[in-house]
Amino acid sequence: MLSEKIIEERLYVEKISQEVKDVRAQMKKDNLITLSVRWSSAAAILLFSFFSIYLVQLNTRSIIEEKCYTNYTRSSQSENEKDPPRLEVALQQINSENYEEAVKTLNGLPESDHKDWFLLNANLGLEDFDQVDQLMGKIQNDEEHLYFDQIDNYLLYDIYLLKIKRKIFN
Incomplete structure (x- = not known):
């Protein structure tokens, strides 16, 4: 039979072994x-x-370039287009970053979806x-607006970030 000393040693070793495992x-x-x-x-x-x-790289120009290929440039619809040359002039002004003149030109035009977008x-x-x-x-x-689908979450997010950037850096 096992002596008490051997049993105590085994219990002690088992206890130490368990402590090592826990550590x-x-x-x-x-x-x-x-x-x-x-x-x-x-x-x-x-x-x-x-x-x-x-x-840092986000600016209004990149957003406009991304979104400015419009329904006007690719459609032949004539919805309220009594004066298309002025719309084309406004588009050229936007593309050449002459925004103030574009706003003046567009304000003189009758209401249209293209005018809103430009x-x-x-x-x-x-x-x-x-x-x-x-x-x-x-x-x-206006779900019937020609440019309704152009205002997506990316555009909203970019504009929100531009507002934040403007507040931070101005």
Whole structure:
């Protein structure tokens, strides 16, 4: 039979072994927590960096260039186009970044979907965000508007970021 001393030694060894296992498990857990904090920090830094780069390169010109290939330039519809040359002149002024003249030209035209869209782009170029918001609301509230689908989440997000950028840097 086993003597009491051997039994005590085995119990002691078992107890020490269990403590070592517990310490190892705790070390693994702490290591995983540290590792996850590092990865989370790296991900947050990358997201912030990409957001900062996007915000720095974002300007009204890039948004206008992206959105200014319009229904007017690709459609043959003649909805309220009694004076298409003036619309074309306004489009050329927007493309040449002469936004104030484009707004003046467009204000003299009769109401049309094209006029709304060109005014939106011209006011975006002028960074007149109150007028931009008003025109976007007008376009978004009319599902029959030719440019209803042009106002998507990306455009709204970019304009929101431009407003923030303007507040930060001005």
